[in-house]
Amino acid sequence: MLIDFHTVSHPPNRLRTVARELESVGYDSVWTTETRFDPFIGLTLAADATERARLCTGLAVAFARNPMTMAMSAHDLHTVSEGRFVLGIGSQIKPHITRRFSMPWSAPAARMREFILAMRAIWHSFQTGERLRFRGEFYRHTLLGSFFDPGPSPHGPPPVLLAGVGELMTEVAGEVADGFLVHSFSSRLHLEKVALPALRRGREKAGRSLTDFQIHVAPFVVSGRTEQEYLESVEHARAQLAYYASVPGYAHVLELHGLGEVGTELYRLAAEGRADEAASVIDDDVLDVFAIVGEPKQAAAKMLERFGDIATSMAFYQLDGGDPDRWAPVYEELRAQQVAAPGAA
Incomplete structure (x- = not known):
């Protein structure tokens, strides 16, 4: 298992x-999320400053772009990083797509499936020179002349994690990606009962x-x-959990644990303009x-x-940029316990 680090809002x-x-x-990968800054720009600079670590978007907002623009950015970054790039993407939620990015929103799962298949078709044309002919319900890509074709990457297309x-x-x-990004607002039970069966x-x-x-996984770590x-x-963890627990689309995660009343209470506080009380x-x-x-030793043991x-692969959830020094004790314990575990290489 790789031990990674998430950065969220660092400028490039x-x-x-x-x-x-x-x-x-010694971290195996560096992840950055699309919040305040474009993740592709920051990771391009990081590629020039590193030699070994994977460089990952976790996540880049797919529906803020189209398959061609995402495929081009990922192709370039995978080439610049000499094959170390991992494209982690997600849909975001409807208000952000329609009101922040002014992009269309419909049938998110079906649209995402087609988005990834379209990127793969584009990358295939880059790699082989074959004519681009992708026609779907949401996306259509049928024009790629030599003037616009970057040609093959020596490292092939990057892996896609959704x-x-x-x-x-x-x-x-499970069907069209190379991996899955587990939401931080998750649990072992949710993985066993919902996520893993769906992936299979x-x-x-x-x-x-599989x-x-x-x-x-990037769990909240206290x-x-x-x-x-x-x-x-x-x-910090209480505030973040309260935010995610108040999102209607995540209600089923609470209900799985018999905690539906938590979401109900959070909705009530929000409706009454008392969101500052949500963490309680x-x-x-x-x-x-x-x-x-x-404490660090216990936290590392619980993560494993x-x-x-x-x-x-595993990392610590970060809301802000994240301070590597602050997480050093947990990282060191996690690495030591991983090495000491039975069967460790």
């Missing part, structure tokens, strides 16, 4: 420096198994080097279900116990 120049630092520490929470999108990941159904549609399929850091981590709804029991809680037999 800062991401270049952080990526170099993370690689020197994020999902609902069963339909998760099944699409998707793989069966594609005539494949054997070489990547599963990346820990710290000092009591103050620990308490800050607790408050996340008590210790709810926190323990959806977060890894403990909860996800070690499922994940192919």
Whole structure:
């Protein structure tokens, strides 16, 4: 299992420096999310500053683009990084797509399936020179003259990992992607009861198994080097869990754990204009279900116990840019316990 690091909102120049630092520490991959900055620009700079670590979008917003623009960016970054790029994508939610990006929204799972298939058709044309002929319900790509064709990458197309929470999108990941990005607002039970069965159904549609399929988890981790850091981590996790638990599309995750009333209470507070009280709804029991809680040694052990037999890569959830030094104790324990585990290479 790879041990990775998520950065979320670092500006491109800062991401270049952080990526170099993370690689020197020993992290296997550097992930960055599309929030305040374009992830492709930051990772392009990071590619020039690193030699070994994978460089991953976790995630880039697919529906803010079209398959051609996403395929071009990914192709270039995979080439620049000499085959170290991983394209992690997701749909985002309807308000962001329609109101922030002013792009169409409909049938997200079906649209995403076609989006990935269209990218693969585009990459195939890049690699082989064959005529581009993709005609779908949502996307149509039939023009790629030599003037616009970048030609083959010596590293081939990048792997595609798709994020999902609902069963339909998760099944699409199993069918047409190379891996799955587990939402941080998840749990071992949700993976066992919902995500893994959906991924297997998707793989069966594609005539494949989960054997070489990547599963990346980035759970909320509550820990710290000092009591103050620990308490800050607790408050941060409560606030983030309250936000995700208030999203109607994630209600089924709460209901699976018999926690539907948590979502109901959060909806009520939001309706009454009392969103600043939302974090108080996340008590210790709810926190323990959806977060890894403990001092560094305990946190590392819990991460491996909860996800070690499922994940192919693992990282800590970060809302802001993330401070590698702050997470060093957990990383060191996680690496040490991984090496000490039975069967470790």
